[in-house]
Amino acid sequence: MASSVAPLALSASAAAIRENPKRIGVGKRGDNLFFKGKAFGRVRMAVAVNVSRFESVTMAPPDPILGVSEAFKADTSDVKLNLGVGAYRTEELQPYVLNVVRKAENLMLERGENKEYLPIEGLAAFNKVTADLLFGANNIVVQEGKVATVQSLSGTGSLRLAAAFIQRYFPDAKVLISSPTWGNHKNIFNDARVPWSEYRYYDPRTVGLDFDGMLADIKAAPDGSFVLLHGCAHNPTGIDPTPEQWNKLADIIQDKNHIPFFDVAYQGFASGSLDTDAYSVRLFVERGLELLVAQSYSKNLGLYAERIGAINVVCSSSDAAARVKSQLKRLARPMYSNPPVHGARIVANVVGDPTLFNEWKQEMELMAGRIKNVRQRLFDYLSRKDKSGKDWSFILKQIGMFSFTGLNKAQSEHMTNKWHVYMTKDGRISLAGLSLSKCEYLADAIIDSFHNVS
Numbered sequence: 001m002a003s004s005v006a007p008l009a010l011s012a013s014a015a016a017i018r019e020n021p022k023r024i025g026v027g028k029r030g031d032n033l034f035f036k037g038k039a040f041g042r043v044r045m046a047v048a049v050n051v052s053r054f055e056s057v058t059m060a061p062p063d064p065i066l067g068v069s070e071a072f073k074a075d076t077s078d079v080k081l082n083l084g085v086g087a088y089r090t091e092e093l094q095p096y097v098l099n100v101v102r103k104a105e106n107l108m109l110e111r112g113e114n115k116e117y118l119p120i121e122g123l124a125a126f127n128k129v130t131a132d133l134l135f136g137a138n139n140i141v142v143q144e145g146k147v148a149t150v151q152s153l154s155g156t157g158s159l160r161l162a163a164a165f166i167q168r169y170f171p172d173a174k175v176l177i178s179s180p181t182w183g184n185h186k187n188i189f190n191d192a193r194v195p196w197s198e199y200r201y202y203d204p205r206t207v208g209l210d211f212d213g214m215l216a217d218i219k220a221a222p223d224g225s226f227v228l229l230h231g232c233a234h235n236p237t238g239i240d241p242t243p244e245q246w247n248k249l250a251d252i253i254q255d256k257n258h259i260p261f262f263d264v265a266y267q268g269f270a271s272g273s274l275d276t277d278a279y280s281v282r283l284f285v286e287r288g289l290e291l292l293v294a295q296s297y298s299k300n301l302g303l304y305a306e307r308i309g310a311i312n313v314v315c316s317s318s319d320a321a322a323r324v325k326s327q328l329k330r331l332a333r334p335m336y337s338n339p340p341v342h343g344a345r346i347v348a349n350v351v352g353d354p355t356l357f358n359e360w361k362q363e364m365e366l367m368a369g370r371i372k373n374v375r376q377r378l379f380d381y382l383s384r385k386d387k388s389g390k391d392w393s394f395i396l397k398q399i400g401m402f403s404f405t406g407l408n409k410a411q412s413e414h415m416t417n418k419w420h421v422y423m424t425k426d427g428r429i430s431l432a433g434l435s436l437s438k439c440e441y442l443a444d445a446i447i448d449s450f451h452n453v454s
Ligand SMILES: Cc1ncc(COP(=O)(O)O)c(C=O)c1O
Pocket: 086, 153, 154, 155, 156, 157, 182, 230, 235, 263, 265, 295, 296, 297, 298, 304, 309
């Protein structure tokens, strides 16, 4: 009679078995390991150990930003606050779907639009309005067809597509990124195998811009480098150059033959005005520079999960723009084939319709206004309650969704461990996740962490 075999998965000891199979009494048959069992009467026992082919895959660390939300969910405290991820919340701290988005979606339902594939470059109506919104509809580069616009997977996907383009066509160039910057920038360029280095940006002594350091580092970089710039509302610091400083930056970048690469994730969200927030990009375009701009509608239209954005490459001729666009499409095709349609239609409907466009601007002003109000309230409480005489006015000088508190890693951890305030370890808090009624609690937490943790 054939011996029977009882397979059992013993995952915990798999590594030990692999290291020393003989001592443990294990044999190998194909890809399976077997305990060499004793014969008991006529039944022979053997235990198969399923060793995963993925044994060498190590556990990845949680994402420094999205991991904060996971930790927040697991906390059962009533007072907990999630100031980690940059997503807008109402005064009741609930997610918000804009009224204009609902209206645009209703229109789409009424029209009964189909779900056919989009072309690789995305929805034509979206690509038109997104470039108009960014550069201004009357901008000469738009009118003369000098912009290659490709709809992509929100800001991240647009940056990633541009990174693949840089890797393919500028293999010797490096990208200069601000120190600090949005955490995903480094991941994007690393994965695209684009070398990068940092330029100084943040001055911890003033909790402000280290403009001289920034200029010096951009000047010292090899000619023809790409310079990644946050178009407005710098993430994580909330500190933007002034118009005069943008002009000086443009001078240096032009002298050095660098290629500006703008990341515009907050147009309209920083100041409440779409035009004011496009100042930096339009200035560089006016000067005749060729440049790249990644756009996102996650924040300003609250379309986080729709993954809608674009990469725009401004070229010095329409002919170059056509060639660049063809290559962007060629890169996109094997990555994700073509982009999703739903968010593109929402943007096209809102930006392309004068009534909805005006309503959007009003809603955006409301959102930006709410964030400005909590910023002011937080500053008021910090100044009133902190008796040490520390100057907290840097909070009011910052702009956009975020505030860089100047808290270090240990102090930020204390905010979470003692006060249940969830934030990134670099001291950044998202004011979009704060309500007026929670400002006093947050101020107490910041004062305690700042003074009592070294
Ligand atoms: C500076 C910056 N760039 C790009 C993004 C991309 O966001 P998304 O991929 O959701 O558009 C973000 C989001 O937080 C950001 O802060």
